[in-house]
Amino acid sequence: MQVEIDILENEILENYPNVLDILLRDHTTQKNIFWCTNNYQKLGTSYCFNKEILPELITSDNGNIIMPRVKKDKVLQQSRVRDMAEVFTPSWICNAQNNLIDNAWFGKENVFNTELINADGTKYWETNNEKIIFPEGKTWKHYIKDTRLEVSCGEAPYLASRYDTTTGEFIPIENRIGLLDRKLRVINENVDSTGEWLEAAQTAYKNIYAFEWQGDSLLLAREALLITFIENYTAKFGKEPLLKSIQYIAYIISWNVWQMDGLKGVIPDSCNATIKINENLFGEIESKTYFCEGCLNNDINKHSGIKCLVKDWSNKDPKTGKKGRIYFFIDLLKK
Numbered sequence: 001m002q003v004e005i006d007i008l009e010n011e012i013l014e015n016y017p018n019v020l021d022i023l024l025r026d027h028t029t030q031k032n033i034f035w036c037t038n039n040y041q042k043l044g045t046s047y048c049f050n051k052e053i054l055p056e057l058i059t060s061d062n063g064n065i066i067m068p069r070v071k072k073d074k075v076l077q078q079s080r081v082r083d084m085a086e087v088f089t090p091s092w093i094c095n096a097q098n099n100l101i102d103n104a105w106f107g108k109e110n111v112f113n114t115e116l117i118n119a120d121g122t123k124y125w126e127t128n129n130e131k132i133i134f135p136e137g138k139t140w141k142h143y144i145k146d147t148r149l150e151v152s153c154g155e156a157p158y159l160a161s162r163y164d165t166t167t168g169e170f171i172p173i174e175n176r177i178g179l180l181d182r183k184l185r186v187i188n189e190n191v192d193s194t195g196e197w198l199e200a201a202q203t204a205y206k207n208i209y210a211f212e213w214q215g216d217s218l219l220l221a222r223e224a225l226l227i228t229f230i231e232n233y234t235a236k237f238g239k240e241p242l243l244k245s246i247q248y249i250a251y252i253i254s255w256n257v258w259q260m261d262g263l264k265g266v267i268p269d270s271c272n273a274t275i276k277i278n279e280n281l282f283g284e285i286e287s288k289t290y291f292c293e294g295c296l297n298n299d300i301n302k303h304s305g306i307k308c309l310v311k312d313w314s315n316k317d318p319k320t321g322k323k324g325r326i327y328f329f330i331d332l333l334k335k
Helices: 009-015 019-023 074-084 091-106 140-145 179-190 194-206 215-237 243-256 293-297
Strands: 113-117 123-127 148-150 208-212 257-259 274-279 285-290 309-316 323-328
Touching: 009 019, 019 215, 019 243, 091 113, 091 123, 091 179, 140 179, 140 194, 148 179, 179 194, 179 208, 179 215, 194 208, 194 215, 194 243, 208 215, 208 243, 215 243, 215 257, 243 257, 243 309
Parallel strands: 148 208, 208 257
Antiparallel strands: 113 123, 274 285, 309 323
C-alpha cells in the first residue's frame, strides 16, 4: 500500500480480497452503507442520496470518486460546510483534546507528547519518545481496553491521525496522536510476538467507536482505521499481516464505525410519516397521517426510523452465550 493520504479503493480491491465488501457493510440494515449526500448524484441514479455504495461504483474507472475532504475542490468543500456543517479539525486541536483525556486517565500531563507554539503562533506537538509509563494500578492492557467514542467522526481524525485532515500533510506513525494511534503505540512498546500483538490490536479496535452521517466520509474513516492497522503491523514486524487478520480487523471496524444520525440514533433519513386508511361507519374511506413523534418532539427515544445497532465485544449474548452482545445505540444512552 502506497504512503499516500488518499487510500485507493482499487488498491484495496486488488491487494485484499473481500475487504472492501466488509468495509462497505452496514450491520443494522444488512445492506451496504449508503451515500447519504447529493454530492455525487450527477454521476447517475446509482449515486443518489438513498442508494447503497457498491464496490463497482467506486472502483475501476470510478476509483477516484471518493477522496479525502482536503482533496475535494473548494466549491464542494464549501457546500458541505453549508449543507451538513462539515468542518474538519486540525491535528493540533485533535491532539490537544485527546491529551485532556489522557491527562485524566494517567493523572499527569504530557504523557504522549508536549504541545508547543511556533514563533508565528501556529501550534504543533513534540512526541515523547520514551516508553510510556503507566500509573500505579494501571497497565498498558487497561489502556487498550478503555473505550473511546468519536461522534460525527467525518474521516475519524480523533481516532487515527494518518494525515492532517485540513492540510493533507502525512503524519509518520511515531508522531500520530489519535486515540487508536495511542493504543497501538503502547502495544508496539510492550509486545514483541505477532500472535500477542494481533490479539492486543483486536482488543484495541474493539474498544474504539465512531459514527458518521455521510457515506463517503464513513468509508474514508473505516479505510483509515484499516490502513493504520496494516501500517503499524508492517512497521513492527517488517511485513504485512495475513489476509485473514486484515479481514477480521475490517469486520470489527464495520461494526464499530457505523452510519447514524447522531441526533436521532437511527439510520439517516429513515424517519417517515405513516398513513393509515380506515373505512368509517358510512363506508367512507378516511386517511390519517402520523408523523414521527421523535422528530416532532425532538425526543431521541421516540423516533420511528431504523434504530442503529452496536456491538459490545466484551459482553456475552444472553441467547448464544458467546461474546459480542448487540444493542440498540439509543438503549446504551439510558444506562
